[in-house]
Amino acid sequence: MAIIVAGAPVSFGVFELTPDGDDLRLPTADEVLDVLERTGYAGVDLGPVGFLGRGDELRKRLDRHGLELAGGWVDLPFTDDDAFTGALPALDDALDVFADAAEAGPSKLPLPTLADSGDATRKANPGGGAGHVLDADGWTRLARNVGVAAERVRSRGFEPTFHHHACTFVETPDEIDTFLDRTDVDLTFDTGHLLIGGGDPLEGWRRWSSRINHLHLKDVRVDVLRDIVASKGGMIDVWSGGTFVPFGEGDLDIAAVMDAVVASGYDGWLVVEQDVYPRPGDDPARPERDSRTNRDALRRWI
Template sequence: MIGVAGAPVSFGVFDLGATAGGRLPGPDEVCAVLNKHGYTGIDLGPVGFLGRDGELRSRLKQHGLSLAGGWIDLPFTDDDAFAAAVPSLTAALDVFEEASDGVQGHPPLPTLADSGSDRRRANPGGGPDVALDDGGWATLARNVAAAARLVRDRGFEPTFHHHACTHVETPDEIERFLDLTDVGLTLDTGHLILGGGDPVESLGLWGERINHVHIKDARADVLRAVVRDKGDMRDVWAGKAFVPLGDGDLDVEGFMDGLVRTGYDGWLVLEQDSIPQPDDDPDLADKHHAINRNVLRKWIP
């Protein structure tokens, strides 16, 4: 059975935070909104946001939520930088263990991602001139394998998130990644659209490797404008490229029908990445989470 989770990033809780004057909610407010609208899981968000150890487990239990996953980006294309970043992976896995103690159901998946580079961040959408060469791919694959071993040694199964402004962004890069590794794929519908892919088609291409899903709707016109103007991911978020399900260019019906047909059995994490603005309706995140969960009830009551 598919579990539906939410994520702190949909409330603006991530590394970029809010625009000056924008309001960020605390962990109990985020969890309460998700519980209110029938979500059963939550993404970790920034390490420590949901608490640690007993506080973390108590908060999840209080709101009827399980940990679904958690973002861990690492500099996979630089051996020295990767070695220096391994302690951050270890620290995140400590939190996964704390959150999972005694929890039944779908286990959380540590969600690995590449950190990208200045060149990739300056060129959302990718392209041949910013792609890795064979040596770069070999380095990335070797370090992903090392990270996957660390994750599996702690009793979890890793997943890998293709992401805008990183070295695994376009459909060709995702194909190359899958050829070179044994790690499952987090399919993110919004980032795939930005990278030039088709989320519905991707289910037929990569369905057997997909072990985690981030569903978000996206306005292709905003994404194309950012790519054209050489913007960055903050421009994507600030431009409100990610919108409630049904308000963008994702074929929600086709994607969800296809996902169910694959027999997918795992977490579906609803993400609507946002940067809160000072003049936002204070109930905007609550309203959007209600809309998004209601759209998904056709497939996941």
């Protein structure tokens, strides 16, 4: 068994939905990787495609900081056939970057992390979509298109993983069950998004551990989340409202979850994520402080 701990650009406010603004300064790729190197991580998630560079630039950057690429987010509109076909070049572009990183011969290959794009209604209703769910035809489309994407990933020498995610059509425990029943793609298990979807991380790990090939670990303040959902806030409100916090400040029983992860014999990447929605005036020292806190919280096990 070998669990390897990675960090992620999203913990520094760098992700696909980072807000624009001239008064908002985000860290560079080297600044992110420098913090992860100093605070004891062995890998990094991709972040937005291109953020870490491509080709030699990517490989040299990872090597310079002693890090490997753990995985990377690729969301696709799996329930809309035409939109899905139109989005496949974006998947191919991301796979090019994974291939660039793999040329360095890492100890573990990165996992292209597929996810559903959801729709406007799901995005506006975290926690299960307020009854807006897929019918039988919708699940057939999603499973068929996931199969197409998975074959594309495997043809490039990688194994796909699928991220259940808030505000998508694979969010709740029942939706995760249906996804796993209908596809051969294993799961990115995300403790934070499972809490948002109404699940229990410890129960979820025990329920799906045989189908989990990637782990995203994050802590959540459930009271903040419930207030946002009750006030009809969307996913941006979840990110910007202080829902995701350093380990020990939220409701994740990290000791119980990590005991279960280790006992199960999990062998793979553990990506620490503390989703941060950046704002002007944020404390510039916070990312390194929180990265260290989160990494230190895992040293009992890894």
